[in-house]
Amino acid sequence: xKEILLIFRKDLLVEWRSKQIFPTMLIFSxxxxxxxxxxxxxxxxxxxHTISAVVWIxxxxxxxxxxxxxxxxxxxxxxxxxxxxxxxxxxxxxLGKLLSNLVMVIVSEIFILPLFLLFFLFDAKGLxxxxxxxxxxxxxxxxxxxFVSLGTFFSSMAVNTKLRDxxxxxxxxxxxxxxxxxxxxxxxxxxxxxxxxxxxFSLQILVCFDIIFVLLCSLLxxxxxxxxxx
Amino acid sequence: xxxxxxxxxxLVIIAFLISWLVFAGVxxxxxxxxxxxxxxxxxxxxxxxxxxxxxxxxxxSIKNELDESLQFTMADxxxxxxxxxxxxxxxxxxxxxxAVVEGxxxxxxxxxxxxxxxxxxxxxxxxxxxxxxxxx
Amino acid sequence: MKxxxxxxxxxxEMRKALxxxxxxxxxxxxxxxxxxxxxxxxxGHVQRIFYFHMGTVWAATVAFTVVFVASIYYLVKETAKWDxxxxxxxEIGMLLLTLTIxxxxxxxxxxxxxxxxxxPQLTTTFILWVLYAVYLLLRSGxxxxxxxxRYSAIFxxxxxxxxxxxxxxxRIKRGISPVVFGPGGGGIDPAMMxxxxxxxxxxxxxxxxxxxxxxxxxxxxxxxYTRGR
Numbered sequence: 001x002k003e004i005l006l007i008f009r010k011d012l013l014v015e016w017r018s019k020q021i022f023p024t025m026l027i028f029s030x031x032x033x034x035x036x037x038x039x040x041x042x043x044x045x046x047x048x049h050t051i052s053a054v055v056w057i058x059x060x061x062x063x064x065x066x067x068x069x070x071x072x073x074x075x076x077x078x079x080x081x082x083x084x085x086x087x088x089x090x091x092x093x094x095l096g097k098l099l100s101n102l103v104m105v106i107v108s109e110i111f112i113l114p115l116f117l118l119f120f121l122f123d124a125k126g127l128x129x130x131x132x133x134x135x136x137x138x139x140x141x142x143x144x145x146x147f148v149s150l151g152t153f154f155s156s157m158a159v160n161t162k163l164r165d166x167x168x169x170x171x172x173x174x175x176x177x178x179x180x181x182x183x184x185x186x187x188x189x190x191x192x193x194x195x196x197x198x199x200x201f202s203l204q205i206l207v208c209f210d211i212i213f214v215l216l217c218s219l220l221x222x223x224x225x226x227x228x229x230x
Numbered sequence: 231x232x233x234x235x236x237x238x239x240x241l242v243i244i245a246f247l248i249s250w251l252v253f254a255g256v257x258x259x260x261x262x263x264x265x266x267x268x269x270x271x272x273x274x275x276x277x278x279x280x281x282x283x284x285x286x287x288x289x290x291s292i293k294n295e296l297d298e299s300l301q302f303t304m305a306d307x308x309x310x311x312x313x314x315x316x317x318x319x320x321x322x323x324x325x326x327x328x329a330v331v332e333g334x335x336x337x338x339x340x341x342x343x344x345x346x347x348x349x350x351x352x353x354x355x356x357x358x359x360x361x362x363x364x365x366x
Numbered sequence: 367m368k369x370x371x372x373x374x375x376x377x378x379e380m381r382k383a384l385x386x387x388x389x390x391x392x393x394x395x396x397x398x399x400x401x402x403x404x405x406x407x408x409x410g411h412v413q414r415i416f417y418f419h420m421g422t423v424w425a426a427t428v429a430f431t432v433v434f435v436a437s438i439y440y441l442v443k444e445t446a447k448w449d450x451x452x453x454x455x456x457e458i459g460m461l462l463l464t465l466t467i468x469x470x471x472x473x474x475x476x477x478x479x480x481x482x483x484x485x486p487q488l489t490t491t492f493i494l495w496v497l498y499a500v501y502l503l504l505r506s507g508x509x510x511x512x513x514x515x516r517y518s519a520i521f522x523x524x525x526x527x528x529x530x531x532x533x534x535x536x537r538i539k540r541g542i543s544p545v546v547f548g549p550g551g552g553g554i555d556p557a558m559m560x561x562x563x564x565x566x567x568x569x570x571x572x573x574x575x576x577x578x579x580x581x582x583x584x585x586x587x588x589x590x591y592t593r594g595r
Contacts, residue, residue: 177535
């Protein structure tokens with residue numbers, strides 16, 4: 001347990017001092033927001049499902065930036081072989097990395113989400129911002145756990161392939177489709193102002209996905225990393 | 231022993247969750263199409279919205295003249311709706327076939343379809359078998 | 367000639383027998399498809415593509431199950447034999463699934479009235495296709511043999527576990543694809559069923575034949591490569 005928190009703390013400390021990933025993610029998300037608005041010709045009659053889809057595409061694209069960096073950082077100065085020296089099961093390293101990535105991605109989402117809803121729901125469409133934004137954030141956290149768990153796992157694989165960062169979206173995108181379908185569905189129901197009972201089942205499914213992915217990845221992580229650290 | 235348990239417990243949980251997902255309930259979170267009844271229930275709100283609706287083609291309702299668009303009535307149980315369509319018609323589209331239409335409903339309660347799909351029958355039978363069945 | 371004999375599975379006689387049996391069954395299946403099976407009453411002759419469609423999708427399912435099992439064995443045992451099996455099976459499965467999608471499209475155009483629609487069954491098949499395309503891509507871009515084998519095995523396992531999850535998220539009660547078999551299905555004419563069974567058996571044997579031949583070629587390649595060093 002202690003080791004997980006140590007890795008988690010180390011990663012956040014590195015980010016706190018270097019301030020590399022977080023600002024990049026924020027600016028990137030803002031750029032995407034701008035591009036989507038331009039592409040939609042600043043229309044204000046975009047339906048809720050499209051808004052949810054756009055928000056999730058932004059989360060996943062900017063999230064992948066952080067995930068790709070997570071293990072390539074360890075490649076520098078061969079830091080990863082020192083991580084492997086920690087006398088614990090490999091899955092602890094995975095869980096530590098997962099936690100730090102989660103915090104980074106979720107914090108950036110918290111920053112970006114209000115802006116998004118503000119820009120896209122400019123005329124508010126009769127929605128109260130507080131009523132939608134809190135449940136929306138809850139779903140975002142659940143969906144993010146699903147895609148960051150797979151993303152962290154395959155990030156450690158992708159940095160070791162010849163194609164490097166190019167490989168990461170290819171590996172992750174097809175696998176996270178269930179998470180995207182479910183999250184976008186729930187988010188648009190929230191924006192439509194549906195009651196909890198309407199999407200409760202989808203939430204259960206989402207929690208199931210999260211548990212399955214985290215367990216499976218931490219199990220397989222033992223096999224993913226060889227002793228040579230290649 | 232402990233190492234083995236660390237392996238088996240997560241596997242059991244994963245297997246359990248997946249089978250729960252498969253068996254316990256697959257409810258419609260994302261609906262591919264709605265029925266005619268569901269469409270008419272939503273009526274004032276649904277005007278102008280793009281939807282996919284499915285129903286059975288009512289016998290004798292198909293009107294297909296050369297210079298006009300295809301018109302037919304679609305029903306499911308009690309509710310029915312008139313459909314207007316201009317485009318490619320699937321080969322198996324006739325009376326009694328289950329059809330799926332994509333489009334929107336206009337304020338005079340006529341469904342204007344952009345796309346017409348026919349569902350293929352779930353029962354595959356030969357000419358002879360049907361003849362025997364009809365006779366018997 | 368010595369190279370061919372390094373293949374531990376290869377028995378000359380069995381290979382010949384398998385080849386002729388597969389050939390006979392495929393010919394019989396094709397004949398039954400066109401002459402024995404009755405014409406379907408609603409869809410007409412187009413429905414005959416059903417047998418080929420089912421044959422390829424069945425063999426593709428077998429292929430991807432083989433990939434999954436072989437990948438688990440590889441991770442546990444770490445012998446190259448299992449990796450070869452997984453890779454060859456994935457390649458053939460990919461070919462078969464591509465044929466499934468193409469025949470499905472050809473069938474859907476006249477019957478449903480469209481080449482493609484995002485029905486849950488079609489969506490899941492499409493995602494399955496993409497997953498194994500990525501699997502093959504990962505192999506070509508991974509690097510050394512050991513790493514390639516390990517990474518692709520891990521990806522295959524995650525992908526296989528992901529599949530039911532994809533299906534659940536994409537599935538809704540009502541699709542456009544027919545449910546012919548099982549509870550809620552419509553049933554099928556007995557002569558059609560017989561034809562289908564022969565075709566399925568033919569495709570199963572064809573898959574085994576192709577798999578064995580592909581493994582043989584792979585082993586030859588490896589033998590040549592190691593000798594060249």
